[in-house]
Amino acid sequence: MTELKLYQVGTFAAGNRLLDRTERTEQSDAWRTNSITSGHRACRGCGEALAARVVLDAAMHATEGRMVTVNATGCLEVFSTPYPESAWRVPWLHSLFGNAAAVASGVAATLRAQGRDDVRVVAQAGDGGTVDIGIGCLSGMFERNDDVFFICYDNQGYMNTGVQRSGATPAAANTSTTRPVGSRVGNAFGTGKSLPVIAMAHGIPYVATATVADLHDLERKVTTAMQMHGSRYLHVLVPCPVGWGTDSADTVRVARLAAESGFYPVFEAHDGEVTDVRRIRRQVPVEEYLRLQTRFAHLFGDPGHPDVVERLQGQADRSIAHFGLLEGEAR
């Protein structure tokens, strides 16, 4: 008989109760500090708000509350701090769009200079502030191996300014700067920009990817990162109902399909080498992931663009092969 494997499938799913208490993540966990507390102005179903809460609570837990944060400009900053309100219960600094990594490095430098070594530094940014305008400062932080844990909440576009494409937007996606008009079929097929792989190329101690579909995995990775020193990088896929055109109740589901289709590889790397991958339990065609999102609706109209869907499936297949994402397959 096959051994029974249990997975947490969502915060409130009934099946979660079959899991051991230590194997699941719950919103009501008593140790939570609610580092970003309720009442902020995120949209309904915001993946970034969910991820930020889980990430920061786990980081606070791991550091026993000895933590300060730096935030890039973006949705997270805007929806959490409309003066005179603030949703932050942790020390929080916002400077600019492209400089979160450098600001965090500066914070870490002062803490070191003053011997306040017990205080840890966490920096947060969206994909724009990470892979585009912030990549220079981030690469510098990696190269110097500054003692900062940097989290990218990747919703694959400039959602705060009205859903323009970013360097993290997938090919064929319909954004306000890649409308499928004329002969254009959404965002161009470039070569892509995998910041986790770029981070690994710097040889920093820890790089991981995660999604909001598996909060326990996300939490574990944050805990791992906070037990280490030097530059650490976590890239979290956070679906955006507004920008992706998904139902706000589908945020976790869409994130799960991104991983289960192989379109978004979930893995962990130490010192530049992949050390673990989150295997796909039941591979789903990319189409199943795409069809839930109106940003890809033009691919499925009449006549649609089956060739483009096929190209996207090819991307997922290559990612599955590269990271060895299928159960039972060696990497």
Next chain:
Amino acid sequence: MLRQVEGSRAIAETVARCRPDVVAAYPISPQTHIVEGLSDLVAEGRVGGCQFMMVESEFGAMSACIGASAAGGRTYTATSSQGVLFMAEALPNASGLRLPVVMTLANRALGAPINIWNDHSDAMSQRDAGWLQLFASSNQEAVDLHVQAFLIAERLHVPVMVCVDGFVLTHAMEAIDVPEQEQVDALLPPFRPLHMLDPDDPVTIGAMVGPEAFTEVKYLEARRQLRALDVVQEVADRFYDVVGRASGGLTAPYRVEDADVVLVGLGSLLGTAADVVDELRDEGLAAGALGVTCFRPWPTDEIRAALGGASRVVVLNRAISVGAGSVLGAEVRLSMAGTPVIVHDVVAGLGGRPVTRDLVRRLLTDAAEGELSDHELTFADLDEGLAARQLSAELEAELEHEETSR
């Protein structure tokens, strides 16, 4: 103790004695010798626990300073020219967040064409960034102003830029007295931040402010800058009490009391101007010179008082506000509004062209004889023949293009 030393090295030693927690920088001529000096001093363990960061850009350098200062550290950087432009986005951020970063600006021209030599275009480009801007007239004053800058910055929680002429001062070897450690310690108490990132007292720094409060935030910032007019002078007085040397303050008047013609300028050209003033006085012309040490905030009252008795004022700028005139000229004109004083706006010394005694003498005597324009910008050291030939060639090409495209 007076010592033969390069200006940059003396600045580095002075900054080290101010006990910074973090120095973050990116190299650019002619700032490099300052941060090279600090790198050595930190590595030698002569700056306590100071962290020296050589980062990936000037934008990164100012950003690291912002983080370091917000974490409660005394913070310093140095840059020049293109470097200060590259950090331009972060400059009003530092002032807006009330972080007392101190920065040396080794003044240099802005490209294109690329030019690494001295003028004041870089400083003028950032005059509205919410930073105090102090100009050093000599290397001794440059050194002294750095100590004063930390004092002023941390008292008002406003960042301060110390402008030092690139190469002319930064690379000049001369006798300089670097204030002793005991003197600096007597002047500069430990940094007490206005607000800081602290797990024991979590605060939100850098929230988004909308139309309902933004004006008030900016008004308060403006009032603080004006308050700095008092503090800059108080700090200069206190410096004099402890070190025994007059430097800093708002303006540096030289024989202006009974002067008929006064030259106004920034930075190291004041030394040249003072020499010429002495010569002209010997020859019977009542000349004077006024250095503006504190350019931001602008000391309107002191300028009016110093220049009010003159009949003509020559404002000599090492920067140009293309299409208008000069920034310094406009400031002086505004300050003298309603007085009979005639203000001549002059540009010279761009991109490292030396401001010579002959030039200053010619400007003052021309002004005295009424031969300088009182409304148009004068280019005092221009190769007029070359410029005229190029202008006529360009005009010809433009007309030809118009003709053929009709």
